[in-house]
Amino acid sequence: MSLIDKLQQDMTAAMKSRSEARLSALRMMKAALMKQKVDSPKPLDEAAEMQVLKMLVKQRTEAAEAFRKAGRVEQAEKEEAERTLIESYMPAAAADADMDSAIAEAMAETGAVAAKQMGVVMKAAQAKLSGKTVDGKALSDKVRAKLS
Numbered sequence: 001m002s003l004i005d006k007l008q009q010d011m012t013a014a015m016k017s018r019s020e021a022r023l024s025a026l027r028m029m030k031a032a033l034m035k036q037k038v039d040s041p042k043p044l045d046e047a048a049e050m051q052v053l054k055m056l057v058k059q060r061t062e063a064a065e066a067f068r069k070a071g072r073v074e075q076a077e078k079e080e081a082e083r084t085l086i087e088s089y090m091p092a093a094a095a096d097a098d099m100d101s102a103i104a105e106a107m108a109e110t111g112a113v114a115a116k117q118m119g120v121v122m123k124a125a126q127a128k129l130s131g132k133t134v135d136g137k138a139l140s141d142k143v144r145a146k147l148s
Helices: 001-015 020-039 046-069 073-089 098-111 115-130 136-147
Strands: none
Touching: 001 020, 001 115, 020 046, 020 073, 046 073, 098 136, 115 136
């Protein structure tokens, strides 16, 4: 079942249970996926769906931070609740141990020892972590620390 179909089923359930906040977030997710489907000449595959969801998570995180700085705690909590809902549709996040082992394997495969080879190690490590949600900045920081 595609993610859009799953969202449609969940929207129906949210309508029946009269869960307005959940319904609103599900509609927003479906709209973003449908927009990507229409805008892209290629069919929407799982990787493209996850990219859209990552973008939505990032937007919600930034919005929550901005609302907190502005003193609008209620609005920030709403954004954080939406982010949590979006993350529930994403694969599990890679643990630190998973990232460390993927980096070690990537360094062994590529033979990288210098910071100049960071891109090669990053690409190999991300390939090893495919199927999991990976924070690119955290992975980059770990690779940089190991190579320096």
